[in-house]
Amino acid sequence: MTHWLRWIAPSAGHALRRTLLILVAALVVLASTLALEGLPTPKRDLRRNERLVFQADFHRGPVAFLGEVVLIAVCAFVGRRVFQIRL
Amino acid sequence: MRGKRVSFLLWFDASLFVLFLLTMTPRLTGLAIHEILGVVFALFFLVHLLLSWQWIKAAARRLRAAGAWRTRINYSLNTTLFALTSIAIVAGLVLSQVVLPAVHLPSVNDRAWHFLHNRMASLMRIGVGLHIAMNWQWIVAAVRRQAASLRGTRA
Numbered sequence: 467m468t469h470w471l472r473w474i475a476p477s478a479g480h481a482l483r484r485t486l487l488i489l490v491a492a493l494v495v496l497a498s499t500l501a502l503e504g505l506p507t508p509k510r511d512l513r514r515n516e517r518l519v520f521q522a523d524f525h526r527g528p529v530a531f532l533g534e535v536v537l538i539a540v541c542a543f544v545g546r547r548v549f550q551i552r553l
Numbered sequence: 554m555r556g557k558r559v560s561f562l563l564w565f566d567a568s569l570f571v572l573f574l575l576t577m578t579p580r581l582t583g584l585a586i587h588e589i590l591g592v593v594f595a596l597f598f599l600v601h602l603l604l605s606w607q608w609i610k611a612a613a614r615r616l617r618a619a620g621a622w623r624t625r626i627n628y629s630l631n632t633t634l635f636a637l638t639s640i641a642i643v644a645g646l647v648l649s650q651v652v653l654p655a656v657h658l659p660s661v662n663d664r665a666w667h668f669l670h671n672r673m674a675s676l677m678r679i680g681v682g683l684h685i686a687m688n689w690q691w692i693v694a695a696v697r698r699q700a701a702s703l704r705g706t707r708a
Contacts, residue, residue: 473558474603481603488602492639499640499669506647506663516650516662520584527581534577534678541682546689549626 556702562604563695569597573681577674588645588652595642602635627687634680637673644670 475481576594579587602609609631615624644666646653653660685692 469557470561473561474600475606484603484606485599488599491635492643495636495639496643499643503665503669506661506666508661508663510664512662512664512667514662516648517584520579520587522583522586523580527578530580531574531578534574537678538574538682538685541679542685542689545683545686549623549683549686549689 556698559695560699560702563692563699565597565604566601566692569594569601570681570685572597577678585651588649591642591645592652598638598642630680630683630687634677634684637677637680641670641673641677644673 475484572590572594575582576587576590582590612624612628615621616628618624647660647666648662648670649660650662
């Protein structure tokens with residue numbers, strides 16, 4: 467095992483056990499979501515061509531990307547001010 | 554060895570962040586690439602959690618310690634972010650028009666799950682921003698260390 471793989475987990479067994487734990491936690495979250503939303507059903511079909519709606523657009527796309535960067539930067543900036551308070 | 558680990562973590566987390574930004578802009582990539590990036594993001598997210606395992610264990614032990622408010626807030630934030638990400642990924646797979654059909658699995662374009670996917674993704678943006686804010690000191694220290702190491706290599 468190369469050293470960077472050891473940073474992920476000390477051994478393959480550890481990696482597997484931890485991955486399983488993460489998946490179990492995700493399943494718990496998913497079970498709660500299913501209880502609230504119900505199973506996905508074609509009865510609530512959106513009737514919309516998603517491929518057409520989300521066609522790559524090289525004019526609006528970069529603007530949307532920049533918007534994402536700005537939004538996260540603002541959240542990080544505000545968060546930093548809040549978390550700077552000695553808790 | 555520790556320096557190399559920090560450098561690896563920095564580059565890995567930077568890649569995860571860029572991947573996150575690209576996944577969050579399907580209007581830039583188109584639906585097919587958005588879905589493929591979503592699957593890659595899920596794998597990177599899993600590795601990010603595995604790399605943070607020691608912190609997860611140590612912080613869980615510190616939760617009941619007196620005055621560990623920062624740890625409690627950070628842990629709650631990370632747990633919320635984990636839940637949001639898990640739901641967004643699974644809802645994305647449920648709606649998938651490219652990835653699931655490619656492996657001959659049925660997908661459903663359910664309105665409610667569509668709403669859920671979009672809502673979780675919106676909240677994830679805020680969560681990621683706050684996650685960066687919470688770890689700002691580590692990021693700055695790691696970038697400085699990396700810059701110093703690069704200068705040392707050049708000199």
